[in-house]
Amino acid sequence: MTDKIYVFDTTLRDGEQTPKVSLNMKDKLSIARQLEKLNVDVIEAGFPAASNGDFEAVRAVAEQIHGPHIVALARALKNDIQSAWNAIKNAEKPRIHVFIATSDLHMKYKLKMEPEEVLKKTTDMVSYAKSLCPSIEFSPEDATRTRPEFLYRVLEAAIDAGADVVNIPDTVGYSTPSQYGAFIKAVKDNVPNIDKAVISVHCHDDLGMAVANSLAAVENGARQVECAVNGLGERAGNAALEEIVMAIKTRSDLFNCHTDIVTEELTRTSKLVSHVTGMQVQGNKAVVGTNAFAHESGIHQHGVLNCRETYEIMTPESVGLKKSSIVLGKHSGRHAFVKRLEELGYSNLNDEKINEIFEQFKDLADKKKDVSDEDIESLVKNEIFQVPEEFNLKYYQVSTGNTTVSTSTVRLEFEGKSVSEASCGDGPVDATFKAIEKAAGIKVKLNDYFIKSVGYGKDALGEATVKVEKDDKIFSAKGLSTDIVEASAKAFVNAMNKIHYENSAKRASVY
Ligand code: KIV
Numbered sequence: 239m240t241d242k243i244y245v246f247d248t249t250l251r252d253g254e255q256t257p258k259v260s261l262n263m264k265d266k267l268s269i270a271r272q273l274e275k276l277n278v279d280v281i282e283a284g285f286p287a288a289s290n291g292d293f294e295a296v297r298a299v300a301e302q303i304h305g306p307h308i309v310a311l312a313r314a315l316k317n318d319i320q321s322a323w324n325a326i327k328n329a330e331k332p333r334i335h336v337f338i339a340t341s342d343l344h345m346k347y348k349l350k351m352e353p354e355e356v357l358k359k360t361t362d363m364v365s366y367a368k369s370l371c372p373s374i375e376f377s378p379e380d381a382t383r384t385r386p387e388f389l390y391r392v393l394e395a396a397i398d399a400g401a402d403v404v405n406i407p408d409t410v411g412y413s414t415p416s417q418y419g420a421f422i423k424a425v426k427d428n429v430p431n432i433d434k435a436v437i438s439v440h441c442h443d444d445l446g447m448a449v450a451n452s453l454a455a456v457e458n459g460a461r462q463v464e465c466a467v468n469g470l471g472e473r474a475g476n477a478a479l480e481e482i483v484m485a486i487k488t489r490s491d492l493f494n495c496h497t498d499i500v501t502e503e504l505t506r507t508s509k510l511v512s513h514v515t516g517m518q519v520q521g522n523k524a525v526v527g528t529n530a531f532a533h534e535s536g537i538h539q540h541g542v543l544n545c546r547e548t549y550e551i552m553t554p555e556s557v558g559l560k561k562s563s564i565v566l567g568k569h570s571g572r573h574a575f576v577k578r579l580e581e582l583g584y585s586n587l588n589d590e591k592i593n594e595i596f597e598q599f600k601d602l603a604d605k606k607k608d609v610s611d612e613d614i615e616s617l618v619k620n621e622i623f624q625v626p627e628e629f630n631l632k633y634y635q636v637s638t639g640n641t642t643v644s645t646s647t648v649r650l651e652f653e654g655k656s657v658s659e660a661s662c663g664d665g666p667v668d669a670t671f672k673a674i675e676k677a678a679g680i681k682v683k684l685n686d687y688f689i690k691s692v693g694y695g696k697d698a699l700g701e702a703t704v705k706v707e708k709d710d711k712i713f714s715a716k717g718l719s720t721d722i723v724e725a726s727a728k729a730f731v732n733a734m735n736k737i738h739y740e741n742s743a744k745r746a747s748v749y
């Protein structure tokens with residue numbers, strides 16, 4: 239049997255640190271449920287000391303997800319560690335992840351601590367964490383720019399104090415593969431008690447080498463890899479989970495190790511994370527991009543038709559890409575629709591949800607001839623992530639043209655009352671957003687807005703994404719329609735509903 243590589247997913251923690259991404263409890267739970275199906279070994283659910291919202295989200299993940307270790311991040315501070323423990327203590331397999339920076343740069347300018355103080359803090363805080371929780375991971379932040387002799391001493395101290403996993407972060411993505419591989423080997427050779435801990439790696443992608451660095455570390459003895467779905471994370475992101483997993487699987491001849499990931503769930507996981515975070519996956523992204531298995535040139539198509547292996551090193555099925563041969567349209571009944579939902583992996587929807595999605599499917603089938611799997615998946619995700627629709631878009635009307643100022647009139651229904659407002663704007667979408675803001679009585683800053691087509695053809699669904707900021711929090715929401723102004727209006731109203739939902743949840747927790 240080959241060695242197992244533990245997959246530590248940090249989509250919900252480092253991934254949430256992606257600029258303009260913010261996940262609420264519902265978002266984190268739905269991603270965590272999918273990570274459970276993907277069979278990751280570890281889920282880093284968040285940083286409980288950062289906010290009450292994150293504390294509650296980590297607690298919910300710890301209580302509802304079974305199988306993987308559930309990890310909470312903590313600085314090397316008693317309060318952080320206590321808060322991390324409070325959030326995860328009901329998990330089947332809890333783990334606290336304690337970190338402190340060890341590079342001269344970070345110790346001097348960020349921590350304002352002497353190396354010997356950092357060393358002592360490591361021992362004290364890892365021992366404290368171990369007194370609460372059976373499993374501890376320790377990270378010397380900015381490890382790859384730390385003086386090696388000092389790093390070895392810190393790691394030895396952490397293991398003596400009870401760390402079961404020691405992580406070597408390339409925090410700023412500065413390493414190159416050969417250098418990082420050698421660094422991991424040096425840790426193995428120079429930390430006297432290293433055999434008592436698992437070596438983990440955590441690489442950032444500032445120079446585009448996070449996956450290559452992680453794999454070089456595996457070749458040199460690392461047995462846990464920290465990564466995030468779609469490579470999300472701080473700045474340029476973390477190593478992409480799907481790329482690491484498929485590299486280890488496809489090149490098992492080279493790595494001589496394996497993961498326990500259910501690779502057929504990779505595409506679904508990637509799409510879900512993209513939907514929830516509003517972070518699009520580029521078409522040419524390895525493994526999960528829409529072009530990852532598309533062959534454009536005639537020579538390639540010919541080759542693949544004769545023998546797949548000519549241009550495909552992994553099969554689309556192995557990452558969960560399936561093409562259905564039966565096309566659904568307006569004559570399809572509920573039975574065929576439910577069957578397709580099951581084939582797409584949505585077998586746990588209740589009857590009420592199925593009815594709602596089926597209604598939307600019928601509306602869509604009236605507007606376009608064939609309803610694709612992508613269309614159906616978008617309808618399902620839109621429904622699953624819907625918060626209660628307190629604001630309801632009753633109608634909108636726009637007047638626009640290249641020689642006139644765009645104006646929009648909208649009517650929203652809220653708590654049984656109808657409110658109509660009109661506004662001018664820089665184009666029909668801007669005018670509509672402004673009118674909705676007025677009608678809802680909620681002022682926001684629009685941080686991001688984009689529209690993409692789901693599937694192909696002139697009757698393709700438009701999926702609008704808006705990211706708005708309210709009270710320093712980002713709310714990401716989507717809207718679907720074959721008309722792009724309507725899709726945009728729906729997305730904006732959904733964002734208003736999310737803000738309203740969050741505020742009423744906050745009020746409820748105060749009383
Ligand atoms: O990049 C980093 O160093 C981190 C640590 C908290 C592990 O995210």
Ligand code: ZN
Pocket residue numbers: 252407409440442472
């Ligand atoms: Zn990181």
